Amino acid sequence: MEFFEVLRKRRSIRRFQDRPVPRELVDKLLESTFLAPSSYNKRPWHFIVVDDGEKLKALSKAKLGASGLATAPVAIVVTADETKSDVWIEDSSIVAEHIQLSAFALGLGAFWVQIRNRMHDETKSAEEYVREVLSIPENYRVLCIIGVGYPAEKKPPHGEEVFEWEKASHNTFGRPWKKR
Numbered sequence: 001m002e003f004f005e006v007l008r009k010r011r012s013i014r015r016f017q018d019r020p021v022p023r024e025l026v027d028k029l030l031e032s033t034f035l036a037p038s039s040y041n042k043r044p045w046h047f048i049v050v051d052d053g054e055k056l057k058a059l060s061k062a063k064l065g066a067s068g069l070a071t072a073p074v075a076i077v078v079t080a081d082e083t084k085s086d087v088w089i090e091d092s093s094i095v096a097e098h099i100q101l102s103a104f105a106l107g108l109g110a111f112w113v114q115i116r117n118r119m120h121d122e123t124k125s126a127e128e129y130v131r132e133v134l135s136i137p138e139n140y141r142v143l144c145i146i147g148v149g150y151p152a153e154k155k156p157p158h159g160e161e162v163f164e165w166e167k168a169s170h171n172t173f174g175r176p177w178k179k180r
């Protein structure tokens with residue numbers, strides 16, 4: 001698929017077919033992360049591929065908005081060593097988007113489950129919860145979980161409504177960029 005077609009067609013897919021994702025495609029998703037840029041090329045990340053049904057079910061309870069992980073055959077948990085980079089959030093966000101876009105280019109569906117700054121319940125953060133489920137060391141922060149699988153829902157590609165040209169300025173904030 002051509003790159004701009006991937007960008008237009010990528011939508012959040014939260015329901016998945018009961019069909020495993022071939023191991024080679026998971027390898028490709030991981031390859032896409034290793035190709036990502038990072039500040040000072042520090043590459044502070046670590047990924048946990050989860051395909052154990054019980055663990056996926058547990059992750060689907062991490063917080064509100066994670067339930068789609070229960071039908072995902074695989075999820076990639078994006079973590080980074082905060083002692084290695086002060087901009088681990090930016091570095092990890094880029095890899096998470098690489099995973100989402102690569103999934104679409106490979107004919108899969110994917111969605112982002114935000115973990116950082118979200119709560120599991122009144123007392124426990126979603127990050128602590130995920131850390132416990134997957135035995136993640138203290139210095140590794142959990143940004144998000146990308147659920148991946150063959151789509152069981154269809155969504156239209158992004159249309160003209162997302163092109164908010166008024167959000168682009170030219171040389172000075174608020175001076176409209178004129179699209180050709």
Ligand SMILES: Cc1cc2nc3c(=O)[nH]c(=O)nc-3n(C[C@H](O)[C@H](O)[C@H](O)COP(=O)(O)O)c2cc1C
Nearest residue numbers: 010011012013014064065066068111112113114115
């Ligand atoms: C930082 C971030 C956090 C998100 N968190 C969640 C989430 O916790 N659960 C979820 O179902 N979708 C989540 N999403 C997906 C957004 O809801 C989705 O991208 C947005 O509604 C636009 O729809 P689209 O992806 O189909 O274009 C998140 C997306 C981003 C970028």
